[in-house]
Amino acid sequence: MKNLKFYFLALTSIFIFACGSDDDMFSVETETFNYTIHNGQTVPAAPYGGIHPNDVTASMTLESLENGNTMVTITLENTISGATYHMHAHDAADASSTPNGTPYDETPNSNIFAQALLGTGGQASVSQEAKISFSDLINDYSGFFVIHDPLQGLSTVDITSYLVVGSFARTQNNPTLNSSTFSYDFNTGQLVPSFAYSGSHSTDLKATIQVDELADSRSRVTVRIMNSLEGETYHSHAHDMADAATTPNGTPYIEAPNVGVFAASILGNGATAGAAVISETSFDSITTSYDGFFVVHDPLQTLTTVDPTTYIILGVFAR
Numbered sequence: 001m002k003n004l005k006f007y008f009l010a011l012t013s014i015f016i017f018a019c020g021s022d023d024d025m026f027s028v029e030t031e032t033f034n035y036t037i038h039n040g041q042t043v044p045a046a047p048y049g050g051i052h053p054n055d056v057t058a059s060m061t062l063e064s065l066e067n068g069n070t071m072v073t074i075t076l077e078n079t080i081s082g083a084t085y086h087m088h089a090h091d092a093a094d095a096s097s098t099p100n101g102t103p104y105d106e107t108p109n110s111n112i113f114a115q116a117l118l119g120t121g122g123q124a125s126v127s128q129e130a131k132i133s134f135s136d137l138i139n140d141y142s143g144f145f146v147i148h149d150p151l152q153g154l155s156t157v158d159i160t161s162y163l164v165v166g167s168f169a170r171t172q173n174n175p176t177l178n179s180s181t182f183s184y185d186f187n188t189g190q191l192v193p194s195f196a197y198s199g200s201h202s203t204d205l206k207a208t209i210q211v212d213e214l215a216d217s218r219s220r221v222t223v224r225i226m227n228s229l230e231g232e233t234y235h236s237h238a239h240d241m242a243d244a245a246t247t248p249n250g251t252p253y254i255e256a257p258n259v260g261v262f263a264a265s266i267l268g269n270g271a272t273a274g275a276a277v278i279s280e281t282s283f284d285s286i287t288t289s290y291d292g293f294f295v296v297h298d299p300l301q302t303l304t305t306v307d308p309t310t311y312i313i314l315g316v317f318a319r
Contacts, residue, residue: 160278199310214283261281
């Protein structure tokens with residue numbers, strides 16, 4: 001009986017020693033922050049200026065670790081399959097003290113977060129153990145979270161090439177901003193029968209105009225051309241409507257492109273090619289009150305703004 005009592009007391013002591021008091025238990029803390037494409041929420045003067053689809057989003061989940069560090073997990077939605085997304089933490093800095101006047105240290109802080117993620121065509125995630133406590137990261141660390149556009153050369157200077165940029169581990173200001181996309185078929189005379197395309201370009205070409213409202217009342221206008229010819233240059237323009245009786249060559253538009261709305265040369269790649277322009281014109285003006293034509297010139301013919309039969313795309317702009 002004495003041996004049984006001793007055995008029971010020993011087990012009780014071991015259990016108490018192993019479990020300790022509630023005060024010694026580690027409590028996991030977690031928090032998640034969400035980010036959208038950079039439409040000027042963080043740096044109004046330098047919104048994203050590329051052609052990546054605008055439905056990309058990122059979530060940052062922080063989890064406290066028992067060793068005093070923090071696990072940072074970034075999850076991207078709507079990634080491009082095979083594209084590499086470089087993602088970094090950059091310490092905030094006085095712009096007057098940095099080599100290129102950036103409000104951050106151009107060298108990523110790899111102790112906080114610096115990873116590359118391969119797009120899957122959908123969701124993709126990557127994690128890193130940050131060498132900073134959960135409390136210090138969400139309360140004291142001053143830095144930016146940057147996702148570089150995988151469709152452009154990597155730059156730590158050009159903010160317009162940042163697909164996502166926001167304060168690291170902070171709630172992002174995401175104002176409700178509009179976006180609309182307009183589709184165009186090959187010019188077979190839908191707009192004006194006598195203006196139907198005449199030439200040798202393949203007729204499977206199509207185009208879209210995407211207009212995104214920016215935080216400072218400007219717009220990003222993105223033109224994409226599907227089934228483009230590799231190596232050929234597609235001059236794409238907005239042309240203001242006009243009374244044909246008042247124009248030099250009787251065209252129902254001003255022959256000089258409206259560069260304030262959209263004008264770009266797009267290099268064909270054999271698939272979908274595009275270009276984006278930051279316009280000073282507001283989203284509402286472009287999509288409701290601007291009266292203009294959308295023109296894509298045939299790259300296989302000499303560029304002319306007088307002969308509409310050389311236009312492979314011809315439609316009303318952003319309608």
